[in-house]
Amino acid sequence: MFGFWKTWKALEARGIMGINRRNADYVLKYNKRSLYPIVDDKIITKERAIAAGIHVPQLYGIISTEKEIDKLGEIIGGHTDFVIKPAQGAGGDGIIVIADRFEGRYRTVSGKIVGHEELEHHISSILTGLYSLGGHRDRALIEYRVIPDQIFKSISYEGVPDIRIIVLMGYPVMAMLRLPTRQSGGKANLHQGAIGVGVDLATGLTLRGTWLNNIINKHPDTTNAVDGVQLPYWDGFMKLAAGCYELCGLGYIGVDMVLDQEKGPLILELNARPGLNIQIANDCGLTLRTHAVEARLEDLKARGVSESVEERVAFVQEMFGHIPPVEG
Amino acid sequence: MRSLTLHLKLLIAILVVLGISVTAYQIFVLGIPVTEDATDDLWNIDAKVEFVASAKDPVKIQMFVPPLSRDYVSLNESFISNNYGVSVNRVDGNRKVTWSARRAKGNQTLYYRLVLTKRYTAEKAKIKGPTFRDSIAVEGPEKLAAEALLAPIRQHSADVETFISEAIKRVNNSNDDNAKMLLAGDPTPAHKAKIVELLLSIAHVPVEKVHTIRLVADQPQTPELWLRSFNGTDWLYFNPETGEQGLPTDRLLWWTGDENLITVDGGKKATVTFSMNNSEMNAIRLAKLTDENTDANFLEYSLYGLPLQTQQTFMIMVMIPIGVLVILVLRNLIGLQTLGTFTPVLIALAFRETQLGFGIVLFTIITALGLSLRSYLEHLKLQMLPRLSVVLTFVVVLIAAISLFSHKLGLERGLSVALFPMVILTMTIERLSITWEERGASHAMKVAIGTLFAATLAHLIMTIPELVYFVFTFPAILLIMVGFMLAMGRYRGYRLTELVRFKAFLKKADA
Numbered sequence: 001m002f003g004f005w006k007t008w009k010a011l012e013a014r015g016i017m018g019i020n021r022r023n024a025d026y027v028l029k030y031n032k033r034s035l036y037p038i039v040d041d042k043i044i045t046k047e048r049a050i051a052a053g054i055h056v057p058q059l060y061g062i063i064s065t066e067k068e069i070d071k072l073g074e075i076i077g078g079h080t081d082f083v084i085k086p087a088q089g090a091g092g093d094g095i096i097v098i099a100d101r102f103e104g105r106y107r108t109v110s111g112k113i114v115g116h117e118e119l120e121h122h123i124s125s126i127l128t129g130l131y132s133l134g135g136h137r138d139r140a141l142i143e144y145r146v147i148p149d150q151i152f153k154s155i156s157y158e159g160v161p162d163i164r165i166i167v168l169m170g171y172p173v174m175a176m177l178r179l180p181t182r183q184s185g186g187k188a189n190l191h192q193g194a195i196g197v198g199v200d201l202a203t204g205l206t207l208r209g210t211w212l213n214n215i216i217n218k219h220p221d222t223t224n225a226v227d228g229v230q231l232p233y234w235d236g237f238m239k240l241a242a243g244c245y246e247l248c249g250l251g252y253i254g255v256d257m258v259l260d261q262e263k264g265p266l267i268l269e270l271n272a273r274p275g276l277n278i279q280i281a282n283d284c285g286l287t288l289r290t291h292a293v294e295a296r297l298e299d300l301k302a303r304g305v306s307e308s309v310e311e312r313v314a315f316v317q318e319m320f321g322h323i324p325p326v327e328g
Numbered sequence: 329m330r331s332l333t334l335h336l337k338l339l340i341a342i343l344v345v346l347g348i349s350v351t352a353y354q355i356f357v358l359g360i361p362v363t364e365d366a367t368d369d370l371w372n373i374d375a376k377v378e379f380v381a382s383a384k385d386p387v388k389i390q391m392f393v394p395p396l397s398r399d400y401v402s403l404n405e406s407f408i409s410n411n412y413g414v415s416v417n418r419v420d421g422n423r424k425v426t427w428s429a430r431r432a433k434g435n436q437t438l439y440y441r442l443v444l445t446k447r448y449t450a451e452k453a454k455i456k457g458p459t460f461r462d463s464i465a466v467e468g469p470e471k472l473a474a475e476a477l478l479a480p481i482r483q484h485s486a487d488v489e490t491f492i493s494e495a496i497k498r499v500n501n502s503n504d505d506n507a508k509m510l511l512a513g514d515p516t517p518a519h520k521a522k523i524v525e526l527l528l529s530i531a532h533v534p535v536e537k538v539h540t541i542r543l544v545a546d547q548p549q550t551p552e553l554w555l556r557s558f559n560g561t562d563w564l565y566f567n568p569e570t571g572e573q574g575l576p577t578d579r580l581l582w583w584t585g586d587e588n589l590i591t592v593d594g595g596k597k598a599t600v601t602f603s604m605n606n607s608e609m610n611a612i613r614l615a616k617l618t619d620e621n622t623d624a625n626f627l628e629y630s631l632y633g634l635p636l637q638t639q640q641t642f643m644i645m646v647m648i649p650i651g652v653l654v655i656l657v658l659r660n661l662i663g664l665q666t667l668g669t670f671t672p673v674l675i676a677l678a679f680r681e682t683q684l685g686f687g688i689v690l691f692t693i694i695t696a697l698g699l700s701l702r703s704y705l706e707h708l709k710l711q712m713l714p715r716l717s718v719v720l721t722f723v724v725v726l727i728a729a730i731s732l733f734s735h736k737l738g739l740e741r742g743l744s745v746a747l748f749p750m751v752i753l754t755m756t757i758e759r760l761s762i763t764w765e766e767r768g769a770s771h772a773m774k775v776a777i778g779t780l781f782a783a784t785l786a787h788l789i790m791t792i793p794e795l796v797y798f799v800f801t802f803p804a805i806l807l808i809m810v811g812f813m814l815a816m817g818r819y820r821g822y823r824l825t826e827l828v829r830f831k832a833f834l835k836k837a838d839a
Contacts, residue, residue: 007827007834016830020660021820121709128712130762191767215832280832 015285030251094131202321204234457558
């Protein structure tokens with residue numbers, strides 16, 4: 001009991017945010033329920049982003065009824081690689097990534113061969129709501145398959161590494177690079193076994209990583225060091241993330257982005273309940289940073305001014321950036 | 329934000345204060361017992377009257393029955409007698425039952441049965457009695473002996489109470505020649521009582537014979553004689569053999585006076601045998617039963633005012649918030665992962681039909697079989713609704729099979745499975761299988777065990793009889809619980825599992 005209390009105090013001192021605090025102080029406070037569909041439905045997110053001129057993977061088509069499944073071939077057209085996603089899927093479930101064609105069939109990114117009927121069945125499952133949050137009817141979207149930049153080649157296993165930035169009221173507070181592993185099956189979700197690597201907000205240099213709640217330095221599949229990697233276009237990512245507040249209106253979000261080798265930074269999706277493992281990856285508690293941002297907001301409000309995306313990014317980079325590299 | 333917090337705090341405070349004060353009112357003002365163990369003794373007294381009727385004459389039996397003036401409340405009284413007419417009348421503070429029949433022959437048996445208990449609310453009725461009486465005339469040597477006895481009694485006593493006590497002791501003193509003379513070789517309690525009465529009457533102290541029954545279970549007994557005298561405010565009781573004052577609490581006053589317990593006209597060999605047993609009864613139910621005699625009206629507006637059948641349902645219903653509270657604590661404070669939010673509570677409710685151990689086994693078997701069916705269906709590439717329907721039907725068939733099987737084996741327990749909520753099981757199977765596919769077997773197992781654990785805990789807590797009684801009797805407790813739930817709604821501390829999850833931070837800090 002005493003041990004637990006000590007742990008509690010130690011975590012609190014380091015500003016580690018727990019689920020209860022995240023829900024009570026951030027998700028419930030800053031995220032208006034009525035705005036949830038914008039982030040919960042990837043199609044709406046995409047439409048908003050396109051309208052705001054923010055780069056997203058190109059949309060090939062939407063299937064919203066059983067009958068429209070017949071049009072799958074038409075939508076795919078000449079594309080040899082594409083992604084099928086449920087519009088309201090959670091945690092990367094229900095996503096099929098087709099990397100190539102093979103003898104009239106499709107080859108997924110992990111090398112599995114699937115037929116056209118299987119794709120149709122999968123879409124049908126998506127429509128019935130198998131992967132959606134509340135189990136209600138859903139839509140399927142077919143979109144451009146992101147090809148990750150070569151920089152990630154050495155530190156990821158299959159799949160697409162993505163960058164998650166937590167944004168509070170337009171201020172990016174913490175960033176993490178998520179690297180798929182063999183265990184995660186090419187998915188970039190930490191609970192499925194992907195690695196999270198903290199990123200310095202100012203420089204875009206990676207810090208150490210977290211894998212299944214442990215701190216690690218090397219990728220388990222490639223054994224290459226995951227820290228000290230310079231992410232290209234870092235300021236671009238930061239501005240993209242900061243701009244998402246204006247895009248969706250939600251005050252506390254996780255912005256998931258990818259770096260395509262041709263198209264550069266793209267927004268994949270937004271998350272209204274971003275996970276907390278990012279803290280382990282950055283070896284830093286969220287609460288300290290969110291409190292700093294909240295203090296800044298109070299201050300600005302008192303002065304009656306608001307900051308632009310660039311000013312906000314500059315503020316957080318000054319405030320939270322330039323973390324000295326850790327020893328060992 | 330601050331005003332919201334204040335608002336919430338106020339709301340919680342109001343709810344908790346309201347809950348506590350209503351409960352306190354029920355406990356301290358209305359005097360509702362806090363636990364079900366607060367039971368009252370319930371006495372079942374049978375008086376069996378046997379006699380031989382003479383063939384010619386009409387039969388009339390008169391027997392005293394308890395007057396029940398104070399201390400005791402009769403819950404049920406019955407006179408069991410086939411062809412006899414029954415009438416009850418009060419004579420001088422006694423009650424007498426009269427059985428009568430024009431024609432009866434041979435051995436006759438009549439029963440008098442009384443169910444009684446101590447009065448639930450002690451509200452003393454006004455009592456009165458005589459404080460003066462005329463002397464009984466005695467002549468000759470008896471008079472001399474009586475006066476010789478009275479002189480030291482007067483000396484050794486201060487008031488009526490000690491006077492009577494002293495008189496009884498003197499009469500019981502077998503070495504006293506005067507007493508011996510008065511008793512005239514008949515030292516039965518009845519005769520002693522008569523002598524005591526004589527002595528006291530000379531001093532103008534009224535005394536009365538009281539016949540009591542001892543409330544002791546399973547022990548044959550005859551009425552016990554006591555003496556009593558009125559001191560102006562209360563009756564004082566004396567043991568005619570020892571002079572001890574005060575009637576023990578287990579004595580039930582049956583009748584007073586010199587008459588015999590029973591008189592029979594047109595019959596002979598009348599005997600009365602008493603037998604009694606006691607049972608314990610929930611004080612609340614007792615209060616309900618004695619409603620007419622006592623002021624238990626407050627129960628009218630509690631859940632006890634509902635029909636018994638409905639009460640049973642509500643006993644389960646009021647426990648649901650407790651179960652939900654358990655899940656709330658397990659999830660938000662401990663951080664246990666369960667399938668859905670309230671599925672564990674529903675499973676816990678199902679456990680009360682099947683019993684815990686058997687319920688867990690059934691749940692595990694059905695879920696495991698359902699999961700294997702589900703994984704087989706996965707190959708068929710069915711849509712969700714048809715697949716769910718198939719699983720549900722499978723669950724129903726499975727339950728039917730288990731019921732049949734266990735019935736054939738003679739396990740009646742298996743039949744209770746029919747009430748196991750099939751839809752809940754189906755959804756559990758479906759969600760578990762999705763979790764299995766997406767998060768892997770270990771996570772699915774973790775969630776399943778978490779659900780089962782939460783359900784078990786909720787079930788155990790929801791079936792604590794004391795707790796059920798307490799919540800059912802004091803439903804205002806639910807308000808306090810709502811207060812706690814509201815407070816939990818803004819709890820932002822760590823969950824217990826997070827302390828483990830974020831351990832990585834501390835390892836570094838220590839190093």
